[in-house]
Amino acid sequence: MSEVTLGGPPPAPQVEEHHEHHPFLQHHFEDLGQQHEASTLGMWMFLSTEILFFGGVLAAYWIYRVMYPEAWAIGAAQQIWWLGAINTIVLIISSLTMALAVRNAQMGRRMGTVYMLIATLFFGTIFLGVKMYEYTKHWQEGLFPGAAFTFQWPQNPALVPKIELFMTFYWCLTGLHALHMVIGAGLLIWFIWRSWKGHFGPEYYGPVEIMGLYWHFVDIVWIFLFPFLYLIHGAHHG
Amino acid sequence: MSSLTLHDVRFVEPEATRNYITQDYGALSWLFTKDHKRIAILYLISITALFILGGFFAVVMRIELLTPEGDLLTSDTYNKFFTLHGIIMIFFFLIPSIPAVLGNFLLPLMLGAKDLAFPKINLLSWYLYIIAAVMGLYIIITGGVDTGWTFYTPFSTQFSNTHVFGVTFAAFIVGFSSILTGLNFLVTIHRMRAPGLTWFRLPLFVWAMYATSIVQLLATPVLAITLVMLMFERVVHVGIFDPALGGDPLLFQHMFWFYSHPAVYIMILPAMGVASEVVAAFTRKKIFGYQFVAYSSLAIAFLGFLVWAHHMFVAGISVYSAMIFSFLSYFVAVPSAIKVFNWTATLYRASVSLMTPMLYILGFIGLFTIGGVTGLFLAAIGLDVHVTDTYFVVAHFHYVMVGGAVMAYMAGLHYWWPKITGRMYPEWWARLAALLVFAGFNLTFFPQFVLGYLGMPRRYHAYAPEFQVLNVMSTAGASVLAVGYALPLCYLLWSLWYGRPAGPNPWGAVGLEWTTASPPPMENFHETPVVTWDAYDYPAMMKAMGETQNV
Ligand code: HEM
Ligand SMILES: [Cu+2]
Numbered sequence: 118m119s120e121v122t123l124g125g126p127p128p129a130p131q132v133e134e135h136h137e138h139h140p141f142l143q144h145h146f147e148d149l150g151q152q153h154e155a156s157t158l159g160m161w162m163f164l165s166t167e168i169l170f171f172g173g174v175l176a177a178y179w180i181y182r183v184m185y186p187e188a189w190a191i192g193a194a195q196q197i198w199w200l201g202a203i204n205t206i207v208l209i210i211s212s213l214t215m216a217l218a219v220r221n222a223q224m225g226r227r228m229g230t231v232y233m234l235i236a237t238l239f240f241g242t243i244f245l246g247v248k249m250y251e252y253t254k255h256w257q258e259g260l261f262p263g264a265a266f267t268f269q270w271p272q273n274p275a276l277v278p279k280i281e282l283f284m285t286f287y288w289c290l291t292g293l294h295a296l297h298m299v300i301g302a303g304l305l306i307w308f309i310w311r312s313w314k315g316h317f318g319p320e321y322y323g324p325v326e327i328m329g330l331y332w333h334f335v336d337i338v339w340i341f342l343f344p345f346l347y348l349i350h351g352a353h354h355g
Numbered sequence: 356m357s358s359l360t361l362h363d364v365r366f367v368e369p370e371a372t373r374n375y376i377t378q379d380y381g382a383l384s385w386l387f388t389k390d391h392k393r394i395a396i397l398y399l400i401s402i403t404a405l406f407i408l409g410g411f412f413a414v415v416m417r418i419e420l421l422t423p424e425g426d427l428l429t430s431d432t433y434n435k436f437f438t439l440h441g442i443i444m445i446f447f448f449l450i451p452s453i454p455a456v457l458g459n460f461l462l463p464l465m466l467g468a469k470d471l472a473f474p475k476i477n478l479l480s481w482y483l484y485i486i487a488a489v490m491g492l493y494i495i496i497t498g499g500v501d502t503g504w505t506f507y508t509p510f511s512t513q514f515s516n517t518h519v520f521g522v523t524f525a526a527f528i529v530g531f532s533s534i535l536t537g538l539n540f541l542v543t544i545h546r547m548r549a550p551g552l553t554w555f556r557l558p559l560f561v562w563a564m565y566a567t568s569i570v571q572l573l574a575t576p577v578l579a580i581t582l583v584m585l586m587f588e589r590v591v592h593v594g595i596f597d598p599a600l601g602g603d604p605l606l607f608q609h610m611f612w613f614y615s616h617p618a619v620y621i622m623i624l625p626a627m628g629v630a631s632e633v634v635a636a637f638t639r640k641k642i643f644g645y646q647f648v649a650y651s652s653l654a655i656a657f658l659g660f661l662v663w664a665h666h667m668f669v670a671g672i673s674v675y676s677a678m679i680f681s682f683l684s685y686f687v688a689v690p691s692a693i694k695v696f697n698w699t700a701t702l703y704r705a706s707v708s709l710m711t712p713m714l715y716i717l718g719f720i721g722l723f724t725i726g727g728v729t730g731l732f733l734a735a736i737g738l739d740v741h742v743t744d745t746y747f748v749v750a751h752f753h754y755v756m757v758g759g760a761v762m763a764y765m766a767g768l769h770y771w772w773p774k775i776t777g778r779m780y781p782e783w784w785a786r787l788a789a790l791l792v793f794a795g796f797n798l799t800f801f802p803q804f805v806l807g808y809l810g811m812p813r814r815y816h817a818y819a820p821e822f823q824v825l826n827v828m829s830t831a832g833a834s835v836l837a838v839g840y841a842l843p844l845c846y847l848l849w850s851l852w853y854g855r856p857a858g859p860n861p862w863g864a865v866g867l868e869w870t871t872a873s874p875p876p877m878e879n880f881h882e883t884p885v886v887t888w889d890a891y892d893y894p895a896m897m898k899a900m901g902e903t904q905n906v
Binding site: 143155162165169170185263278279282289 | 468469470471472473474534538539541542543545546547572573574575576577579580581583584587591592593594595600601602603606610613883
């Protein structure tokens with residue numbers, strides 16, 4: 118900031134602590150440690166908001182499940198359980214690659230981080246692909262609620278509105294989850310670019326770690342959705 | 356430190372005039388600011404505009420209610436007016452009021468920090484607010500909405516032919532603005548306190564904001580998801596809350612009130628925080644029972660989550676759950692009462708200086724007490740069956756929300772106005788306005804307790820002729836109240852140019868915010884303060900002041 122000095126000796130070269138000049142240290146934090154702690158805490162708080170967000174619709178799901186157990190079982194039987202199982206495995210693997218990405222960032226391995234993030238993105242995309250396939254199929258089978266709902270249950274037609282209710286929750290829950298995946302994928306692309314630029318290293322890996330928290334959270338949500346939506350069919354095997 | 360430059364020495368204006376307002380000029384420097392003080396100003400302007408709009412609807416409704424016949428507005432328009440009034444006042448004015456304006460401005464100052472933890476998210480939350488507000492305005496212009504601010508199903512999802520989707524979407528968005536504010540505050544309080552500023556040295560305003568933020572963080576997402584389900588039901592025509600399709604409308608009410616009861620604490624906890632600051636400053640005493648007041652904020656935040664079904668006593672919940680929720684509702688009044696007793700104890704035998712902020716706070720304590728005690732009436736199941744959905748409820752919640760929260764907001768605005776703007780407001784006019792507000796408020800709302808007890812239902816544009824006298828009183832009071840609110844609008848603006856310069860600490864108050872210039876510089880403090888004293892340490896301060904005078 119100084120251009121012209123007013124007499125006296127020339128300014129001494131700036132000998133401040135290395136970390137205070139880190140390019141990603143925001144001006145209102147004292148040091149990178151404080152910045153890291155604040156961002157991590159912020160993400161945990163955001164996740165607690167998310168828990169209540171999903172918790173609300175899961176609570177509603179659960180209440181109706183208790184009210185209409187049979188319709189819920191029939192609805193679950195309409196899902197292809199092994200597609201859900203594949204997606205579960207895919208997401209668990211993606212969580213592993215995400216964790217490895219964090220590790221690589223901590224160790225300062227630039228390309229390792231990039232590859233692991235790309236792998237995470239890859240598995241995330243597979244998940245979304247499978248989900249799209251399921252959605253298309255449901256749509257064709259008349260399992261989208263509302264006017265498009267043409268699904269029949271001749272054994273007991275009175276159950277149809279309740280099966281529709283199940284499918285309403287199915288679409289709401291998986292839709293919100295998929296939306297979180299899409300956002301996560303967008304973030305991953307940005308993080309791949311940043312790691313490739315070499316932004317992260319042993320003293321500054323916080324953002325990757327926080328991205329990881331988000332990604333793991335979205336995975337865990339799926340770990341709950343999978344049994345709730347696919348595996349509760351009881352006697353009604355699909 | 357870098358050495359002096361020519362620039363520094365010769366061409367720079369004196370320190371005091373370079374502050375967060377004069378740092379940069381031009382609209383863009385405001386619209387893209389990340390400074391918490393500037394964002395607070397953005398919020399101040401926006402919520403004031405919406406307060407005026409919400410007030411407009413209220414005034415027209417009160418004029419309609421001058422006569423028993425529904426002559427000024429059709430019943431449909433009246434429905435829209437009370438809906439829009441409620442939505443604007445709750446979601447767009449009162450919930451953001453103290454947190455987003457005063458909290459935003461003061462929290463970093465009180466903590467000795469340069470800014471909130473996430474300045475960009477802070478700006479984002481204002482933009483979300485504005486997007487939602489613009490959506491709301493668009494909806495008002497194109498026909499409005501008539502569900503009541505509670506959006507009860509199945510009316511909102513199956514029957515109403517107004518803009519339910521748009522308005523719930525706007526409420527959804529403004530909810531995220533509120534969540535982000537809360538998140539930002541929580542992290543800031545945890546991680547950005549100045550050295551030495553331990554938890555029990557924090558001003559009680561900070562404790563109140565902390566408790567508020569917890570509620571914002573944990574209750575608002577439930578409203579958000581409830582509104583998502585409502586929108587889904589309305590657009591796709593499914594029956595999540597529609598009994599004809601297997602759904603249950605009571606579930607909507609449970610989920611709505613799971614948010615909206617705690618939300619009343621989003622509105623009142625910050626007000627309690629302001630009350631503690633102002634009482635301490637104008638009695639020059641420590642707040643009696645500091646720790647009790649601090650913990651009671653947390654207790655309110657916690658207990659507030661357990662009482663929601665007291666809004667549903669007549670909606671068809673079981674007698675047993677009604678009894679449990681009634682019982683728990685009595686509990687939630689305890690921490691509020693603790694606060695009132697502690698403020699009273701602080702005032703006891705103090706020499707109270709009756710400046711405007713203190714006048715408002717005295718009003719707050721009295722009116723909040725009336726509001727809270729009538730809340731206990733309502734929490735008694737038997738009595739509630741008699742007065743639910745009557746003007747008694749209207750009076751109750753206006754006593755807490757307007758008599759309580761808005762009064763405290765006005766107190767805080769006056770108390771910190773010199774800090775925010777660097778200017779004093781005109782004391783005489785401000786006292787006059789405070790008295791008008793107090794008188795007008797009581798004249799407006801006290802008759803409504805009587806009206807409700809006599810059986811006048813809420814949410815109708817016409818009423819039985821025998822209720823007219825009390826309604827005329829209420830409308831007369833509303834006119835006084837309107838003048839009381841219009842005055843500050845004028846003299847506060849006036850003071851920006853003609854007010855007496857305030858200096859850093861016009862009230863002689865303790866608290867880090869008073870140790871920096873008014874208006875504060877962009878970075879708040881030139882050096883990070885180190886705190887070695889407790890909150891409200893007036894005795895020590897007075898001693899120290901004596902010492903400096905001796906020097
Ligand atoms: C002392 C603690 C309180 C208790 C026990 C209490 C109790 C109640 C009860 C039982 C009702 C329902 C009345 C009915 O619908 O029949 C009610 C309504 C209401 N209360 Fe309170 N309350 C308390 C404090 C507050 C506070 C602090 C606020 C706001 C800042 C507030 C705002 C409201 C609102 C907005 C309604 C009406 C909601 C509607 O139907 O539109 N209350 N209160
Ligand atoms: Cu309540």
